[in-house]
Amino acid sequence: MGYNGAILARARARLADRRRANEEEQAGRLQRVYARLPRVAEIDGELRRQMARLAALALSRSPSAAADIEELRGRNLALQRERASLLAGAGLPEDYTDEIYHCPLCRDTGYVGAQPCECLKREYNAELTRELSGLLRDDGERFEDFRLDCYSAQPDAASGVSPRDVMGLTFSYCRDYARKFSAASPSLVFRGGPGLGKTFLSACIAREAAGRGFSVAYESAPKALAAFELQRFSRDAAEADAAAQRVRAYLGCDLMILDDLGTEMTTSFSVSALYQLVNTRLTDGRPTIISTNLDGAEIERRYGAQVASRLAGEFEHLSFAGSDIRRMRKEGGL
Numbered sequence: 001m002g003y004n005g006a007i008l009a010r011a012r013a014r015l016a017d018r019r020r021a022n023e024e025e026q027a028g029r030l031q032r033v034y035a036r037l038p039r040v041a042e043i044d045g046e047l048r049r050q051m052a053r054l055a056a057l058a059l060s061r062s063p064s065a066a067a068d069i070e071e072l073r074g075r076n077l078a079l080q081r082e083r084a085s086l087l088a089g090a091g092l093p094e095d096y097t098d099e100i101y102h103c104p105l106c107r108d109t110g111y112v113g114a115q116p117c118e119c120l121k122r123e124y125n126a127e128l129t130r131e132l133s134g135l136l137r138d139d140g141e142r143f144e145d146f147r148l149d150c151y152s153a154q155p156d157a158a159s160g161v162s163p164r165d166v167m168g169l170t171f172s173y174c175r176d177y178a179r180k181f182s183a184a185s186p187s188l189v190f191r192g193g194p195g196l197g198k199t200f201l202s203a204c205i206a207r208e209a210a211g212r213g214f215s216v217a218y219e220s221a222p223k224a225l226a227a228f229e230l231q232r233f234s235r236d237a238a239e240a241d242a243a244a245q246r247v248r249a250y251l252g253c254d255l256m257i258l259d260d261l262g263t264e265m266t267t268s269f270s271v272s273a274l275y276q277l278v279n280t281r282l283t284d285g286r287p288t289i290i291s292t293n294l295d296g297a298e299i300e301r302r303y304g305a306q307v308a309s310r311l312a313g314e315f316e317h318l319s320f321a322g323s324d325i326r327r328m329r330k331e332g333g334l
């Protein structure tokens, strides 16, 4: 996927903030060390003068230059040792006042040579996720908060399997999926009635994949499919442009989560947008998670045989069982 300029600029600004904060921290450390150990300030002044002399000697043609450099080097090492032992005496590590950086590969510049560093790509993906995942709240759902006791342990008369059994499997599948998420992960359909935790578990996956540096778009079907329509039909050029950028990101991000498919107004346009989304991402090998109340027959009726056969044949299906947790909560049952 090509880079979105505005998002790249924000990612680089974050690295710049990080550099600034680290420079401030380093300056503060130096100040505190100089206040406590004035001799270290003297040594640093002397080391700087030595550096200047060394540079001059390296260019000089004096016959004694080589010996002078050797002598200087010896004094330089002695000063460094003295400095380190002064710091150690004050209980500080030897590198306490050295340059501070998060990323040893690029020293927080974001580039290794002309190539963007992994840390810049991670920041970029995090920015993109913030931009695309309107549904993802900061304090939102986590796997640790998922409760199995929200689901009945009563076996279903026909299958002999309880909702809790079903949801236990669904839960561990999702947690495993999130931990191991990669471009090679399968696409998923979450199927089940309202209030069974589809949005909850897809949010957990979104958060975990985003935390591991993947770009994640987590959006409701009405809003995501509306972007396809706006990019095509909006009369407002800026709006059409913004929508086109979102569509490109939906098609190109590492993980797209389309929540609540079937709640949007179905038109021939939304049907073709859904097909484009599903098909492009499958072709490019990018995983998609779709959650829906609709069963296979309803999907075929609403979106046609092409979409239905893609979902049936190339997505893994997870069942959500039980009784509406939202309603039970309201009625005080949980």
Ligand SMILES: Nc1ncnc2c1ncn2[C@@H]1O[C@H](COP(=O)(O)OP(=O)(O)O)[C@@H](O)[C@H]1O
Residues within 6 Å of the ligand: 145, 146, 147, 148, 150, 192, 193, 194, 195, 196, 197, 198, 199, 200, 201, 320, 325, 326
């Ligand atoms: N297993 C669970 N443990 C705790 N809370 C849950 C669980 N499943 C769902 N909830 C809560 O119940 C409500 C409905 O869940 P939600 O994921 O929105 O259902 P769905 O998307 O399937 O309609 C939400 O407030 C959600 O946080």
Ligand SMILES: [Mg+2]
Residues within 6 Å of the ligand: 198, 199, 200, 259, 260
């Ligand atoms: Mg939902």
Ligand SMILES: [Zn+2]
Residues within 6 Å of the ligand: 103, 104, 105, 106, 107, 108, 109, 110, 111, 117, 118, 119, 120
């Ligand atoms: Zn880096």
